[in-house]
Amino acid sequence: MKIRIMIPFVLCIVMTIGSAGAVWGNTIFGPSGNSLIAxxxxxxxxxxxxxxxxxxxxxxxxxxxxxxxxxxxxxxxxxxxxxxxxxxxxxxxxxxxxxxxxxxxxxxxxxxxxxxxxxxxxxxxxxxxxRPEHALWLQYESILLHDWTRVQQSWKRSTDDGALAASAAMDSLNEHLNRIELAASIQFGDTAIDEALVRAHYTNLLLDGIIDGGSNGERVNKSLDALRDKLVQLFDEGRETAVLPVVAPAASTNPISWALFLGTIICAVLTYSSWRKYQRSPYGIKPLK
Missing domain, CATH: 1.20.120 (Four Helix Bundle (Hemerythrin (Met), subunit A))
Incomplete structure (x- = not known):
């Protein structure tokens, strides 16, 4: 009778140890083997x-x-x-x-x-x-597009000082663009942010040329349109190629750990049931009716 108790009891202990090992193994190594490092x-x-x-x-x-x-x-x-x-x-x-x-x-x-x-x-x-997926610099998209709208409206004004007003409005856009330069570069490289910076600089040069007496009105229009495209591309690329979070995701469910866990419960129930029977009838002798 004692053997009937010891067998499920030993199996319960073995499965408990195996279940704990599977859980801790997944926690430490995980699917990619570097959860602790992450x-x-x-x-x-x-x-x-x-x-x-x-x-x-x-x-x-x-x-x-x-x-x-x-x-x-x-x-x-x-x-x-x-x-x-x-x-x-x-x-x-x-x-x-x-x-x-x-x-x-x-x-x-x-x-x-x-x-x-x-x-x-x-x-x-x-x-x-x-926080790559929710980085603060991504919120500057609406700010920069608002700056661009102010530049375009200033440039399109009917007065003769359109270039001067647009150049002044570009100061705000340049400041905001420079503010997010490092964040955009560290997150997914410097290509997109450099293109936006170069286009903004070129637009500034065109406006300065008109202020100094030049006549590059059509080139300014094209440059402003290209600048807006670069700004939109910058934030679209920032969201699409955001770096992976530094915190490793939770490991997926391991079927082996679940099997060991259920086996532990079953063996524990069998052990308890056998022990109760042994308590009621230690020597397996049934009373005569």
């Missing part, structure tokens, strides 16, 4: 994003002492392989240039307003690494 990357990038946010706050509040500390922390994190391996190489080169600009500004004793733009560009770029 978790480490996520933590490092989250720390990088936090340092960038603190650097931006220091610039906004003109806190140079805090900026020195946060910039040092930011540089330490960017040297980690798990951090620098995320995003595009062109984006990291642009981030390093922005960091160097802030360092030089701090050494020169410039106020926070002098390096606020660089801090903003860095913050948007780290946000794009941590």
């Amino acid at each position: 978790g480490s990357e996520a933590n490092m990038l989250a720390s990088l994003d936090e340092a960038a946010a603190s650097l931006y706050e220091a610039a906004y509040t003109n806190n140079r002492q805090a900026a020195f500390l946060k910039l040092q922390r930011f540089n330490q994190l960017t040297k980690q392989a798990s951090v620098s391996g995320s995003g595009s190489q062109a984006g990291w080169e642009a981030i390093n240039e922005a960091v160097a600009q802030i360092e030089q500004a701090l050494v020169r004793g410039e106020p926070g307003s002098g390096w606020l733009m660089a801090a903003t560009r860095i913050k948007l770029s780290t946000d794009a690494l941590v």
